[in-house]
Structure formats: structure tokens, C-alpha cells
Amino acid sequence: MEIPDTFSNTTIPLVEITFDTILLAVIIAVLGFFVVKILGLIFRRSLSRTSCLPELVVEFLASFLSVLLYVLLLLLILAILGADVSSMVLGLSAVIGLILGFGLQSTISNLAAGVWIAALRPIDKNEFVEVNGISGTVVSVGIMATELLKPDNTFVTIPNSLVWGSPVINSTRMETRRVDVTVGVAYGSDLDRAIRVATSLMEGHDLVLPTPAPSVVVTELADSSINLSMRAWTKTPDLWGVKFDLTKKIVTAFREADIEIPFPQMDIHLDSPQ
Known part of the structure; x- marks a missing residue:
């Protein structure tokens, strides 16, 4: 008489993944989420102690690191589930390259503009500026967009490419x-x-x-x-x-x-x- 396999070693039909593997992936995903949050907080606080870096640059770098860590966490989970990460990366690279040529040109422009804005600082947090005909106080400059709060308490999100490609009138930079x-x-x-x-x-x-x-x-x-x-x-x-x-x-x-x-x-x- 054959001894049946334990539940943990049972293979899910069609995908050849055991319940143990799924449980491990879920645990890694949950732990990884909290680890990314903690690392992002530590990184933000470490940069904040550096007086030479403005708050706007600190927020931009912290957001960029968080996105990068989440991508690495996703690749790790896929690897645990048995996916060929190396071939997946190559395949995604080809697909992303094709998509970039047709549909994500503005996305890359916004990302590049965000880097330049954070580095050269034509605007900074809490400054009152006019960008592309819109006036407001700078709330934040993210990876893709800049956020302004207008005097009438309306919230405006402007793509970074428009901020970098337009004249910026800074009303509070000078004393x-x-x-x-x-x-x-x-x-x-x-x-x-x-x-x-x-x-x-x-x-x-x-x-x-x-x-x-x-x-x-x-x-x-x-x-x-x-x-x-x-x-x-x-x-x-x-x-x-x-x-x-x-x-x-x-x-x-x-x-x-x-x-x-x-x-x-x-x-x-x-x-x-x-």
C-alpha cells in the first residue's frame, strides 16, 4: 500500500508548484514589503541628516530607491515560484524597448525631467512658483510629476516634462x-x-x-x-x-x-x- 504525499508536497496541477513554494513566496512578499518600507525610511532619514541635500532631493531619491527595491522583490518572488528570471528579464527588455519606441516616450521624458529637477532645483518644496501658467506652492516633485497647491486650495499635478520644458517663475527664491x-x-x-x-x-x-x-x-x-x-x-x-x-x-x-x-x-x- 502506497503512502500518500503530505499536503505540503502536493503539486498544483498544470503549474508544477507546491503549496510549500506558494507559502514561501507569500511569506517573502509580506516580509519584503515591510523590509522595503523600513529601508526606505532609514534611507530617507540618513539623507535628511545631510545638510547639503535639500528636502526635495531627499524625497525624490527615497521614492526612486523604493521603486527599485519593489522591482527586485518582485523578481525574487518570481524566482521562488520557479520562473526563469534571466530569460524573463531579457524578454521584458525586448518588450519594454518596443513599447518605449511607441508609447512610453513621454514617460521616459517625465522620468528624466524629474532627475534634472531634483538635481538642479529650479524649484524647491514650499516655494511659490508659476509653471506652465499655473501658480501654486510646491508640495513635492516625484519621479513622474510635480505637485502644486494653488492659493484656492486646489491640488494640481503637472508632468515633469512640462515643468522642465517651460519657463518657471519662482516668487519666493529671493529674500x-x-x-x-x-x-x-x-x-x-x-x-x-x-x-x-x-x-x-x-x-x-x-x-x-x-x-x-x-x-x-x-x-x-x-x-x-x-x-x-x-x-x-x-x-x-x-x-x-x-x-x-x-x-x-x-x-x-x-x-x-x-x-x-x-x-x-x-x-x-x-x-x-x-
């Missing part, structure tokens, strides 16, 4: 910014007096820097007014506060100085019929 406030005065106003009042207003503001000195220039002879541009320098975080203050206070300052800010107007001349 100081120039505030421009445009105001119009009536053609009959004392222009020199208006300039003195506007200059005095900027010089008396606590957040306006003394150097470069505030200035007022005539920018346009418009239809209804002479337009003046008030130009004051301030620290970048104070930009909008200073702009709002100057815009509000110049109205009161001109009213107290009897300088008219005109409404848009049009003169119509009617000729009497001949």
Missing part, C-alpha cells in the same frame, strides 16, 4: 521683492505733489526697506488719468501685506492732500447740424 502699486491722478493735479505724497507713504511704512529706496514713476498718460507706479522693496514674506497696505492707504493719503483719483470718463462733442 526681497519689489512691490508695485499703480494709481491714477487727474490731469489737473499737482503731479510733483502727488509723487511726494506717495513717496512719503512708502518711506513711512514699517515693512518697506530703506534700500533700495522707494520710488514713484510716471508709467502712462491714460485716457482719464496720469498713472503713477509706486515701487517699494520689502522682504518676500511681507510682499502681499505691503501691497494691500499701500493700495489702501494711498487713497486716504491722496484724499487728505486734495489729489483727485479720477473715474474713467469720456468727453462727447456734439456738432450742430449745418
Whole structure:
């Protein structure tokens, strides 16, 4: 009488894989998942202690390492299950090469652009930038895309190739910014007096820097007014506060100085019929 095989050595029909092999693959997959998580965390913390690397670069490298480790884990599981990994890699290489030629050109472009963005840092985390006509605070730069948070709290994902291939306006990279406030005065106003009042207003503001000195220039002879541009320098975080203050206070300052800010107007001349 034959002794039956144990359950663990039972072979699954058609695939020639034992339950022991499947159990081992599942255990390796679960353990490998946690190992990849732990290694990624250790790698991220190690890079964070390096002061020369910005946070954006640390996140990019940590994400790249995690993807690489997950691919290696997948190949290990396939090898345990009896798959010919070497031939599989060669076969996948040929297929990937064919696919890349037709459908993944943009994917490779995004990946390459992500590497350049992380290395050269035209933008960094928490900076306010304008990319491809979209303005927002940089949340992260991933392997494939850059994430921005707009001032109205909407979340925008931009492919890295568009970020790298477009002009980037970085509003917070420099320590100081120039505030421009445009105001119009009536053609009959004392222009020199208006300039003195506007200059005095900027010089008396606590957040306006003394150097470069505030200035007022005539920018346009418009239809209804002479337009003046008030130009004051301030620290970048104070930009909008200073702009709002100057815009509000110049109205009161001109009213107290009897300088008219005109409404848009049009003169119509009617000729009497001949």
C-alpha cells in the first residue's frame, strides 16, 4: 500500500508548484514589503541628516530607491515560484524597448525631467512658483510629476516634462521683492505733489526697506488719468501685506492732500447740424 504525499508536497496541477513554494513566496512578499518600507525610511532619514541635500532631493531619491527595491522583490518572488528570471528579464527588455519606441516616450521624458529637477532645483518644496501658467506652492516633485497647491486650495499635478520644458517663475527664491502699486491722478493735479505724497507713504511704512529706496514713476498718460507706479522693496514674506497696505492707504493719503483719483470718463462733442 502506497503512502500518500503530505499536503505540503502536493503539486498544483498544470503549474508544477507546491503549496510549500506558494507559502514561501507569500511569506517573502509580506516580509519584503515591510523590509522595503523600513529601508526606505532609514534611507530617507540618513539623507535628511545631510545638510547639503535639500528636502526635495531627499524625497525624490527615497521614492526612486523604493521603486527599485519593489522591482527586485518582485523578481525574487518570481524566482521562488520557479520562473526563469534571466530569460524573463531579457524578454521584458525586448518588450519594454518596443513599447518605449511607441508609447512610453513621454514617460521616459517625465522620468528624466524629474532627475534634472531634483538635481538642479529650479524649484524647491514650499516655494511659490508659476509653471506652465499655473501658480501654486510646491508640495513635492516625484519621479513622474510635480505637485502644486494653488492659493484656492486646489491640488494640481503637472508632468515633469512640462515643468522642465517651460519657463518657471519662482516668487519666493529671493529674500526681497519689489512691490508695485499703480494709481491714477487727474490731469489737473499737482503731479510733483502727488509723487511726494506717495513717496512719503512708502518711506513711512514699517515693512518697506530703506534700500533700495522707494520710488514713484510716471508709467502712462491714460485716457482719464496720469498713472503713477509706486515701487517699494520689502522682504518676500511681507510682499502681499505691503501691497494691500499701500493700495489702501494711498487713497486716504491722496484724499487728505486734495489729489483727485479720477473715474474713467469720456468727453462727447456734439456738432450742430449745418
